Amino acid sequence: MVTKVVLNFKTYAEATGEAALNLSRICEEVAELYDVEMVVVPQAADIRLISESVSIPVYSQHVDGVGSGGYTSSITVASIKAAGASGTLINHSERRLQLAEIEAAISASRAEGLTTIVCTNNVATTRAAAALRPDYVAVEPPELIGSGIPVSKADPGVVTGSVEAVKMIEPDVGVLCGAGISRGEDLLAALDLGSVGVLLASGIIRAKDQKKALEDLLSGIRR
Amino acid sequence: MVTKVVLNFKTYAEATGEAALNLSRICEEVAELYDVEMVVVPQAADIRLISESVSIPVYSQHVDGVGSGGYTSSITVASIKAAGASGTLINHSERRLQLAEIEAAISASRAEGLTTIVCTNNVATTRAAAALRPDYVAVEPPELIGSGIPVSKADPGVVTGSVEAVKMIEPDVGVLCGAGISRGEDLLAALDLGSVGVLLASGIIRAKDQKKALEDLLSGIRR
Amino acid sequence: MVTKVVLNFKTYAEATGEAALNLSRICEEVAELYDVEMVVVPQAADIRLISESVSIPVYSQHVDGVGSGGYTSSITVASIKAAGASGTLINHSERRLQLAEIEAAISASRAEGLTTIVCTNNVATTRAAAALRPDYVAVEPPELIGSGIPVSKADPGVVTGSVEAVKMIEPDVGVLCGAGISRGEDLLAALDLGSVGVLLASGIIRAKDQKKALEDLLSGIRR
Amino acid sequence: MVTKVVLNFKTYAEATGEAALNLSRICEEVAELYDVEMVVVPQAADIRLISESVSIPVYSQHVDGVGSGGYTSSITVASIKAAGASGTLINHSERRLQLAEIEAAISASRAEGLTTIVCTNNVATTRAAAALRPDYVAVEPPELIGSGIPVSKADPGVVTGSVEAVKMIEPDVGVLCGAGISRGEDLLAALDLGSVGVLLASGIIRAKDQKKALEDLLSGIRR
Numbered sequence: 032m033v034t035k036v037v038l039n040f041k042t043y044a045e046a047t048g049e050a051a052l053n054l055s056r057i058c059e060e061v062a063e064l065y066d067v068e069m070v071v072v073p074q075a076a077d078i079r080l081i082s083e084s085v086s087i088p089v090y091s092q093h094v095d096g097v098g099s100g101g102y103t104s105s106i107t108v109a110s111i112k113a114a115g116a117s118g119t120l121i122n123h124s125e126r127r128l129q130l131a132e133i134e135a136a137i138s139a140s141r142a143e144g145l146t147t148i149v150c151t152n153n154v155a156t157t158r159a160a161a162a163l164r165p166d167y168v169a170v171e172p173p174e175l176i177g178s179g180i181p182v183s184k185a186d187p188g189v190v191t192g193s194v195e196a197v198k199m200i201e202p203d204v205g206v207l208c209g210a211g212i213s214r215g216e217d218l219l220a221a222l223d224l225g226s227v228g229v230l231l232a233s234g235i236i237r238a239k240d241q242k243k244a245l246e247d248l249l250s251g252i253r254r
Numbered sequence: 255m256v257t258k259v260v261l262n263f264k265t266y267a268e269a270t271g272e273a274a275l276n277l278s279r280i281c282e283e284v285a286e287l288y289d290v291e292m293v294v295v296p297q298a299a300d301i302r303l304i305s306e307s308v309s310i311p312v313y314s315q316h317v318d319g320v321g322s323g324g325y326t327s328s329i330t331v332a333s334i335k336a337a338g339a340s341g342t343l344i345n346h347s348e349r350r351l352q353l354a355e356i357e358a359a360i361s362a363s364r365a366e367g368l369t370t371i372v373c374t375n376n377v378a379t380t381r382a383a384a385a386l387r388p389d390y391v392a393v394e395p396p397e398l399i400g401s402g403i404p405v406s407k408a409d410p411g412v413v414t415g416s417v418e419a420v421k422m423i424e425p426d427v428g429v430l431c432g433a434g435i436s437r438g439e440d441l442l443a444a445l446d447l448g449s450v451g452v453l454l455a456s457g458i459i460r461a462k463d464q465k466k467a468l469e470d471l472l473s474g475i476r477r
Numbered sequence: 478m479v480t481k482v483v484l485n486f487k488t489y490a491e492a493t494g495e496a497a498l499n500l501s502r503i504c505e506e507v508a509e510l511y512d513v514e515m516v517v518v519p520q521a522a523d524i525r526l527i528s529e530s531v532s533i534p535v536y537s538q539h540v541d542g543v544g545s546g547g548y549t550s551s552i553t554v555a556s557i558k559a560a561g562a563s564g565t566l567i568n569h570s571e572r573r574l575q576l577a578e579i580e581a582a583i584s585a586s587r588a589e590g591l592t593t594i595v596c597t598n599n600v601a602t603t604r605a606a607a608a609l610r611p612d613y614v615a616v617e618p619p620e621l622i623g624s625g626i627p628v629s630k631a632d633p634g635v636v637t638g639s640v641e642a643v644k645m646i647e648p649d650v651g652v653l654c655g656a657g658i659s660r661g662e663d664l665l666a667a668l669d670l671g672s673v674g675v676l677l678a679s680g681i682i683r684a685k686d687q688k689k690a691l692e693d694l695l696s697g698i699r700r
Numbered sequence: 701m702v703t704k705v706v707l708n709f710k711t712y713a714e715a716t717g718e719a720a721l722n723l724s725r726i727c728e729e730v731a732e733l734y735d736v737e738m739v740v741v742p743q744a745a746d747i748r749l750i751s752e753s754v755s756i757p758v759y760s761q762h763v764d765g766v767g768s769g770g771y772t773s774s775i776t777v778a779s780i781k782a783a784g785a786s787g788t789l790i791n792h793s794e795r796r797l798q799l800a801e802i803e804a805a806i807s808a809s810r811a812e813g814l815t816t817i818v819c820t821n822n823v824a825t826t827r828a829a830a831a832l833r834p835d836y837v838a839v840e841p842p843e844l845i846g847s848g849i850p851v852s853k854a855d856p857g858v859v860t861g862s863v864e865a866v867k868m869i870e871p872d873v874g875v876l877c878g879a880g881i882s883r884g885e886d887l888l889a890a891l892d893l894g895s896v897g898v899l900l901a902s903g904i905i906r907a908k909d910q911k912k913a914l915e916d917l918l919s920g921i922r923r
Contacts, residue, residue: 044545048559075521075552076537076560091522093550099490101623101679103571104539106521106550113494114522122353125549129350134378155357158385162423163378177547200385200423233547267768271782298744298775299760299783314745316773322713324846324902326794327762327775329744336717337745348772400770456770573798576791580824601803604831608869609824646831646869 034218034252035167035207035228036062037070037148038245039092039120040077043236051077052084057242059085065249068228072120075106082115090118090146093126096135108139118146121165124173130159137165148207148230154192161197161204168197169230171209177233182210183220194225213244215251222252257441257475258390258430258451259285260293260371261468262315262343263300266459274300275307280465282308288472291451295343298329305338313341313369316349319358331362341369344388347396353382360388371430371453377415384420384427391420392453394432400456405433406443417448436467438474445475480664480698481613481653481674482508483516483594484691485538485566486523489682497523498530503688505531511695514674518566521552528561536564536592539572542581554585564592567611570619576605583611594653594676600638607643607650614643615676617655623679628656629666640671659690661697668698703887703921704836704876704897705731706739706817708761708789709746712905720746721753726911728754734918737897741789744775751784759787759815762795765804777808787815790834793842799828806834817876817899823861830866830873837866838899840878846902851879852889863894882913884920891921 038058040046046054051073062069072090073081082089095105111119121136122128128136133149140147147165151157152173160168170193175182183190194206205228208221213234221229231248238244261281263269269277274296285292295313296304305312318328334342344359345351351359356372363370370388374380375396383391393416398405406413417429428451431444436457444452454471461467484504486492492500497519508515518536519527528535541551557565567582568574574582579595586593593611597603598619606614616639621628629636640652651674654667659680667675677694684690707727709715715723720742731738741759742750751758764774780788790805791797797805802818809816816834820826821842829837839862844851852859863875874897877890882903890898900917907913 039549042543042545042548042551042553042556044555047545047553047555074556075550076524076556076562078522079525080560097488099488099493101571102488103485103566103569104521104552105488105572107488107493109490109493110488110520110522114526116522120549123549124354125547126551127352127354130345130353130356130379130382131347131350131375133353134376134382138378152354153357155361155386156353159353159357159382162381162385262772265766265768265771265774265776265779267778270768270776270778297779298773299747299779299785301745302748303783320711322711322716324794325711326708326789326792327744328711328795329773330711330716332713332716333711333743333745337749339745343772346772348770349774568799570800573800575796576799576802576825576828577793577796577821579799580822580828584824598800599803601807601832602799605799605803605828608827608831 032227034067034222035070036067037072037207037228037230038235039072039230039232040074040236041232042074046236047074048077052080054241055081055085057245059087061242061245061249062087065252067249067252070118075111078111078116079114088117089115090120091116092120092123094119094121094136094140096132096139108143108145112143112145116145118148121147121149123150124152124171124176134163137163154189154196157193158196158200161201164201165204167205167207168193169207169209171230175210178211179213179234180211181217181220182208183217183224185211187224190221190224190226213248215248218248219251255450257290257445258293259290259472260295260430260451260453261458262295262453262455263297263459264455265297269459270297271300275303277464278304278308280468282310284465284468284472285310288475290472290475293341298334301334301339302337311340312338313343314339315343315346317342317344317359317363319355319362331366331368335366335368339368341371344370344372346373347375347394347399357386360386377412377419380416381419381423384424387424388427390428390430391416392430392432394453398433401434402436402457403434404440404443405431406435406440406447408434410447413444413447413449436471438471441471442474478673480513480668481516482513483518483653483674483676484681485518485676485678486520486682487678488520492682493520494523498526500687501527501531503691505533507688507691507695508533511698513695513698516564521557524557524562525560534563535561536566537562538566538569540565540567540582540586542578542585554589554591558589558591562591564594567593567595569596570598570617570622580609583609600635600642603639604642604646607647610647611650613651613653614639615653615655617676621656624657625659625680626657627663627666628654629658629663629670631657633670636667636670636672659694661694664694665697701896703736703891704739705736705918706741706876706897706899707904708741708899708901709743709905710901711743715905716743717746721749723910724750724754726914728756730911730914730918731756734921736918736921739787744780747780747785748783757786758784759789760785761789761792763788763790763805763809765801765808777812777814781812781814785814787817790816790818792819793821793840793845803832806832823858823865826862827865827869830870833870834873836874836876837862838876838878840899844879847880848882848903849880850886850889851877852881852886852893854880856893859890859893859895882917884917887917888920
């Protein structure tokens, strides 16, 4: 199975507008050199610019499970799909959703063929999220996000516990590993614990040399 | 198994302050005549008044999974327990919570021995809620709440689907049936569909004669 | 003073993706024929497509007053400006914000030269919003939104009261009139009540012939 | 004018249930010795217990501007008034509200004679809050809350700026000073800057000797 490497641009200046396009091109270039599925996750207003310029998948950072109508400022499946997105994060720790909203967002995305990654904060919420049958669950203990301390080292139990829980409830759901991952050994450790990929952010985006940081991370795989 | 009959007082004037106490006494009286576990669910500020005056269980309408600290206006487990509550609703459709909040509220309640009822809106969210292992899940299609149309008649599939889903994921979780239930036949239908009780509100509270409405409802059980 | 006519696309299918571009071109064309400043307000993911193709101003439906950082899924000033927006709605009734968020969104927008329109629901909130010194306040009684009943007819006092309140607190803030406006006479009535323009949505977007609906509306001005 | 000293109990264990009652009695006792209006602000579930036992004013930490109806878990004016509250905080930094909610909460409180204190975070939001005509505005820079660093020392400009802004917009609104205040000199400084009182919390509640901490604070006044 191909490892999934998802890079969340958040609202970092180093990953907004033209900088977002540059970073996406780096991701595209580096992804070709390694046996990985690289996904970029820019802000909604940047999706079109990037999806028109690179061939790797572009996901949205969020989607609302609402349709056509009086939903001013919602991010709809229709709008991100029209802009070129092929998937979306849902319930990121910086944009937690209500349970019913998560379910609606997954349903609306599935209906239009978008890939879904639901973010969770512990084994119990991973169980619940898996029960909603998204494509992926990305488990990220909030205290480790942006910390530089990889979850695979600080709290491997939350990853193995999530993998086990998902296997029992919905074995088709893939587990991604987030929070604090930036080096090749972190990625390898995450895969060893049973995850099928990683969710990255500041460790790559805020690196002095984004390309080198990404290559350092992926180099672990190509051995 | 004893049928669980839970009456949510919401913010109805007919169930606030002294009126909440009167209604609770009616519930206590009627409950003794029938083979049911009757639970009253007043506003937070009314819990103490009621729990000091009646012997039936008093639940909170909501609880936040936070502890001691800088959480102004949160409803904590410690405060409702001190006031005499022995359980709580969580994630009512009029107070939807984030997934991580639901999990935290269940954990905090369980740690202090409070009974938890997580409200859900369809089979998929019932599956997810059950995965969090509350004591009960109460499924209520939002469009039927306050409608007077019983879910057991309008959408029996959401009840049987919920019962089945829970059985597969966490068989110890009881399923309650909410939305639109006010008559004896609705209650019987709900039990026939596999639920262990009902979650009531306006149908009883706003009845001209609350006691009669409650007796009409419960009379179905004492066959 | 040139009348400001702002068209909120919400998430209507008739105003998403390619349809949003078509509607924006209609707006551009019609605006040239009349002495108005026409503004289109598409979803975030559509801003770039439209701003690259038309010369009339493009606003965002919402902006968050946050900067570069860990704010996944926020709509930042930097991202909408990079995509070509020159202004934004803030606090639309379908996306109400906290008071501190409104203030932060105005500040962040002002710092980057974006025009701000804060939506309000009555005279009291118009007073408060004006005190935050946005460029415009758009008063829209929520019960009239999407109703087809123009606020200028159903509740003219909320418009004159808002105009007066703003004059006393911050006379440089312009008052727009929203909710239920779709015909030329509604627009004229709104201007007669002291507003400097209107905020439109479903009345135009869902019309069988969007161009004709817009011309009917604007025809009232060119007397 | 009598200085207003408001003590927010938040969800501190040292100020919940029986401990809340004890602390309220201390406040009552100490208040008699000094020329101040002392107000206690317990959790909703503790209001009744305290208001039945002490004679000083009891406020709620929050109120929702909704009435009788389907508003499960809302804190209504009717419920806190029935429990004995005579006022309420609104929009505390730990429970920020939407602008329209603040306005509705003030209106609902005013209609039932409850005193309102709207919390704000800077001069601009103080201006906006004052425009809504509550009884008091309490300005608290969020970064100083719980810091032990008094706003009167760290950022006196936010207090004098707020006092001036309120004087221009609604001179009848009193300004309270919050965040980091725990000693007599902080209180005096706050009054010197033009405020009519203070909003306290952890500095008193978490003190080893709550009574002594309160006396230290108030001793500054009785010169």
